[in-house]
Amino acid sequence: MIEHYIEQASTYAADIDGLVLLVGLLVGFWFVLIEVIFFGLIVSFRKREGVKAQYISGEEKHEKRWIAVPHELVLLCDVVIIIAAVRVWVDVKQTLPPAQATVRVIAQQWAWSFVHPGPDNQLDTADDIKTVDELHVKIGTTYHFKLEARDVLHSFSVPVFRLKQDAIPGRVITGWFKATRLGIHDIQCTEICGIGHALMPARIYIQSEADYVAWETAHAPPPTATASLGN
Amino acid sequence: MATKPIATTRSATTIPTGRLAIWWVLASEVVIFGGLLASYIMHRLGHPEFGDYASHTNTYIGAVNTFVLLTSSYFAVRAHNEAEHGRGKAAAKWLYLTCLGAVMFLCIKSFEWHHEISEGFTITKNAFWSFYYLAAGLHACHVIGGGIIMLIIAEDAKKNKELQRVELIGIYWHFVDVVWIFLFPLLYIAK
Amino acid sequence: MSAEAKHDATTAGADPHEHDHIKHYTKIYVTLLVLFGISVLGPVVGSAVGSKALVLITAFGIALVKAYLVCAHFMHLNIEKRYIGYLLTTTVVFMFLFYAGVSPDVMEHRGRNWENVAAQQETLRAQREHALHPEGHGEGVPAEEH
């Protein structure tokens, strides 16, 4: 349902959309079913002259059936949903595939700073590339991100990746993504962070190997620079 | 209040209305203190340095206060015992003794706090002291409130009015005591 | 004791029994004082023999016993309707539930894919500072280990 609005640009975007679709089908079925029955009953049992309502306690077994059975079917659907949801969750949030590169993402009122590993592909070395409000990633590369916040809560959201993770001051939270499609997309802060909450847009540049290397060499600080980054 | 509604005199549970209510009060008090202490314990276990901070609290003052509260609890239950036999005057006497306990408790606590603050252990010094003052302060507020109510009830009890309230304030007072029974090891002994 | 209290309760007001009441309350009170004494001595002995376990047991084990005695015999939960006890227990259980749900995030300083750097640093800083002047400037009982 979601890919119709926002393209899928990460390995797990399709899983999440698939889960949404699954849940949508299951609850959609129940929704339609119960609403149809509901309105059907309203229409067919309108007050008619001389017709008295039936006296049904609903306590007898053969009556209870009418709610007991659907209720067990709901339980069944719930179990399916839980399993599907947990599988996606574990894949996206809980288990990290080995990283081919690591970026540091630092949120503050009201800007994003990104630390790219640089030519040596190591964070916290002299040739790290620091950027503000733009994140450059190589397509087809498994990235870990180390998420930090300087002041208040922020949330690192890349809709095309279906990725979202709050940043908490004092904590370093690690997550992963692997881009699958070239393009330039939004990065959004999705946790209210003060009056500038709407002023925290950033862009993610998903680039081909070649473009990325070009950008990297263009922006890598000269080897003499010995800025020690990170904290 | 002129006359009480008939509703108040009914007792479908066979528990007197007032006492039923006081139990619900305590139930909601339990979660208030429970939430606070749970948060404190998490920090206490997560931050070994709390032990060092706690070493600056004075166990003996805390102990004296525990003794004072236990004793006042005993007085409260004696008051209840008298009220039960309809001896309002005696009940009032025991209630006043309980209040005396409350006053002593508060005096000791204010002395203790004054000393700690003058030592520089203010509420803002670090998370331990913040929890220390908040937990003990919340408890102290309950002591103050309980003491005031107790005086009001004692005044009625003298005239043999509303004697059942003696038991109610007693129950509340024992709860305040129980809270301190846990605060004492949490804030003073465990270092 | 509880049985005796129940007996008293059912006949409260009858004068011959009222004396037992006072005796009963006093007995509980004395017991509480004894327990209290132990819980105070606990740390002293504990630090003497250098056993933290002893301190904790005397502190919290006895706190539980004291709380039980007060609740049962002073608040008369022992002869109150059952469900009042259940009600209060439930609220306590909810607090344990709260603790269970929260401690993985707040008590722990590192977990799956996250690390509470600030808390770790604060602990280190505090312990380093404590190592410099272990006595602090309080006059409380000196700390055990750390």
Next chain:
Amino acid sequence: MAQPVPEHADSNDAHGHDAHDAHGHHEQSFWSKYVFSVDHKMIAMQYMFTGMAMGIIGGFFSYVFRMQMAFPGHSIPFFGVVTPNEYNMLITNHGTIMIFWLAMPVLVAAFGNFLIPLMLGCDDMVFPRINRLSYQIFLLSAIVLIGSWFVEGGGFGGAWTSYPPLSAKSQYNLTSWGSTLWVIAVGLEFVAFLLGGINFVTTAMNSRAPGMRMFDIPIVVWMIVLASMLFMGSVGPLLAGAVMLAFDQQLGTGFFDPVRGGDPILWQHLFWFFGHPEVYVVLLPAVGIVAEIITVFSRKKLFAYKTVLYTAFGTGVLSFFVWAHHQFIAGIDPRMANVFTATTVLISIPIAEMMFVYVATLYGGSITLTTPMLWALAFIAEFIIGGVTGIFLGASGSDIYFHDTYFVLAHFHYTFVPIAVIAVYAGFTFWFPKMFGKMMNETLGKIHFWGTVLPFNGIFIPLFVTGMAGDHRRIHNYKNFPELTTPMHEMWREVATISLLVLIAFQFVFFANLIWSLRKGKAAGNNPWQANTLEWVAPSPPPHGNFAELPNCYRGPYEYSVPNREKDYWPQNEPA
């Protein structure tokens, strides 16, 4: 010691409010009748109309920020240009008001105060003065909240969840006093409802009419009592947390300050440990009201009365096990999320069963679509949408995408609007004859109904769409997000806003109806709906003391269309 002898049974002092009893002794002067009244019906009306007044303010706020969403940057009629901090203040206080100052006071306090003594056949609450104190504290809390918008720096703008550090430090939220007054107001409000809850629970447990057994109690009373129990069981930690937050703000403590040994996540847990049960605190009274109405207007016995109670109990207990589903991506340990996903999705079972029961109740009925019945049926139809969309968010995997989008917002408005608007109108129109002794105008009522329910869907279905398309919440202006400024987004935002304007316009029909009916409505008589429960035995409006002589109870509340009786209803107080 523990004997229920009568003179023991008349305590009037749960928490020593005598100290506050400054006003006890006027004799039916204007003040003692309308302001310092201890009569449960008057206090109910005070809660009802204070709540509705606050609701109007909250509605106005929603008008302002919806206009800003649809026509960003334009000057808005009756307000002007919305600055970012004004916008944050508006959304924050809209949420706070609608939940704590509309849903709680009207559903729990107003209906609770009005219905519990009447439906249990007693003359008043067990603690009238605590009842009054509860309202006075509530009123104070409302005043403090309103005051917080006018102090220097303006009202608090950290969202109604007020997560620290944003809410804890004025250099972050730029509202040095607004934030603290907000916390104080919320804290006072909690105290007010604790006092009220004690009153409700004690009254329901102890003061039932002679002969009324547990399962003769009308569902709505059960629900309000369960709601009060849930509230008392869950609010404590947040009450403590509110004090911590106020200390962080004003004393400079570090409870939620990571660099000083505190933890921001702790607040989130304290908040949601209460915040989730709170959802059911307001839901349960609403479904209770609906149960009363659909049985009366389908002339049916409630299907499986006991099952309804069990589902309510089940929901209540389960609601203590699900709170962290609000925090899936807020930095909690991912392993915990799996536990909370399971519990969260499972809570759909009691709720679903409750809905099945209501639908089943309609079967074989003789349904008349009066205004209250329309509202009640609309509640069921709309609340189901809110329920099913919740599954998307309870399932941790899909919540990764949906968290903090307008999908979430649309979801909980599909639960809260049926609760705090539709069910409230249902209850109000249903008990209006009892409250004021007049019938309401059916035509105006139906116009108001359709003019409210249709635009309501017009507001939030578009927001489901924008939510799926990535709109995230609490953004004052989307112009910086290219992916969120497509014509599609803007079109749906405008549709939602215009629907809101229509909805607001139709509320004036309600007020017209209210005034017209109070003036010219035809006399109601004791039992206009031919209902069974005891409140319909009392005269309308009930005098002080409610009943001429207090009724006895002989049967359950839902004995409609009993075979072999010519009358199709059988009041609870009518001897066999």
